[in-house]
Amino acid sequence: MELENFLKYGENQFLPNLSIDLVIIGYQKDDLKCLLLKVGPKWVLPGGHIKIDESVDMAVSRVLQERTSLKKPHFKFLKVFGDKHRNFKEEFKVFFKEKGIPWQEGHWLTNRFVTLAYYSLVDIENTDPKPGDFDEAAEWFSFDELPDIGLDHESIIRTARHRLKEDIQREQLTYNLLSNEFTMPELHRLHETILKEKLDRSRFQKKMLGSGLFERLPKLNKSTPGSNPYQYRLVQKN
Structure with a gap:
């Protein structure tokens, strides 16, 4: 099973303590939206990890393609989120229990993670959103009507919304x-x-x-x- 392999051997396949989070932004019926994934009762941003043998840009492009099915998705660096207390041990503990996976203290996913956040602008009509192994659903939500957001992802979403407003006044994208x-x-x-x-x-x-x-x-x-x-x-x- 893909999920089990990731949980078991991921620490040998990906750069340690580093993740990617993506604010994928679309526009539909005069409304700005972002793509979210359902994990348990909450919703989170699409994201992933950087393989040992790939660049950061390659990892971002790969995760974007996996989530949107776009061949050459647009993306732009947003910010590093690296609070010294940024780890989500309790959230992962609940996730393991829900999936019926034995819990292990000191599992690699419960370490502190620094995340590289990016935002991506896409044509919603050309996307085919797909949840990953962790997720139950993938849906578009208006920035003005966000659901219950997990982890620290609401802060990342708000940062991306503000940055987009700034960026379009400096460049055309x-x-x-x-x-x-x-x-x-x-x-x-x-x-x-x-x-x-x-x-x-x-x-x-x-x-x-x-x-x-x-x-x-x-x-x-x-x-x-x-x-x-x-x-x-x-x-x-x-």
Whole structure:
């Protein structure tokens, strides 16, 4: 069984005392969401460990692919969470009991762990969320309506939400949350949702087009009555 092998031999396969936690962010129906996994009565962030023979970026990409099924997922470093008391012995003790696995004092997972936190922006419609061996379910939740969060993951989630708000004012990366083709009104609404403030539409569009990152497509969006805004996409680089 995969889970049993991980619990038994993981300390020989992964870098010790180091983990990865991922805030996977999506956007749907004018709502910003994050992907969470159900472990017992609580929900936690997708995460994992770094294999001895892989780089940190490779590990992040691997875990993201396992959880979202995306081939080349976007991700960005968030922060190191390394409080001196950061270990979750009692939580793992409960987990072992629920799974019917004999408890061992001093198990490698009960050590203090420093976690490297990342956030990832994805198009929800292109994802196929999958729970791991530890998890019972994988679901999207609005940042404004989070369930009961376990471990210290609510702090990581809030940090990612705040960082995204800061980052989009310095660089353009929100297109990762939309489909490959989108309209300027869609991009405008997305930014208003993230920033939680109104933005002047004409000034916003001028700024986006002035970035040189987007190209206008010849076809018009006919999905809504009335005005049919042009579709845009990220400029394809050779």
